[in-house]
Amino acid sequence: MRRSKAQGAALITGAFALVTVFQCGPVATGGARTSVTAVLRGLAPSAPTSLGWTLSLESASAQVESLRWFEGEPVFEARARPANPLAGSWGVAHAHPGHYTPGEALADVTVRRSLDLLGGPVTLGPIAAVTGVANSATVSLRPADATVRLQGTAVREGVTVRFRVALREPFDVEGVPARGEILADGSTGFECAVDLREWLDRADFGALAATPAGADGVIDVPEGSQVRNALFRGVSNGAAYRFTV
Secondary structure (H helix, E strand, O other), X not given: OOOOHHHHHHHXXXXXXXXXHHHHOOOOOOOOEEEEEEEEEEEOOOOOOOOOOEEEEEEEEEEEEEEEEEOOOOOOOHHXXXXXXXXXXXXXXXXXXXXXXXXXXXXXEEEEEEEXXXXXXXXXXXXXXXXXXXXXXXXXXXXXXXXXEEEEEEEEOOEEEEEEEEEOOOEEEEEEEEEEEEOOOOOOEEEEEEEHHHHOOOOOHHHHOOOOOOOOOOEEOOOOOHHHHHHHHHHHOHHHEEEEO
């Protein structure tokens, strides 16, 4: 049967539309089932904060709910990555704070335990996973009696402040850089190091000068104080969680 030019054009247009749909649709990883391990540990402050306070922590703990790994680009790195020269600038999506697309989930573990961030490393696993390349992670912290507890001493220019502070809010820290290939043989191991200096980096302990210390000489950081607000922002900051393979 002879087709008209109009029918031929319609067929070509329809075929192009189908190709476009398949190219633009989501692509599944099709990963094979495997497992990974993860090590959690804290990093004690080893240098002064950006405000010049030298920190010495006596105790530090976090109530870790879960860890999850994804294919999506991390919040804190995507803008610095080079653009795809084949895509053109209009076609490149750059992640930024408040804009995180996790993509395919590759691994997750429910922890539900209090982690002593000044104690030794804690190993989790085997953790159910699928093969693929992880680029980001979500760290979830959930309160039991408290989500985060810290006690220590801050020193700057002859001023010494002993402090104790707790946060009771839940945290889902999304888009944390966590790059690594998850292999089929189950040999992939991640480490997540929590940087405690980063948690307290913007805390100005001088703001506690008017707050009386308790009988033990320690100041309980009050609600609404600059130090507590700075800690809240630090715990929320993905840069405080350092994933390596």
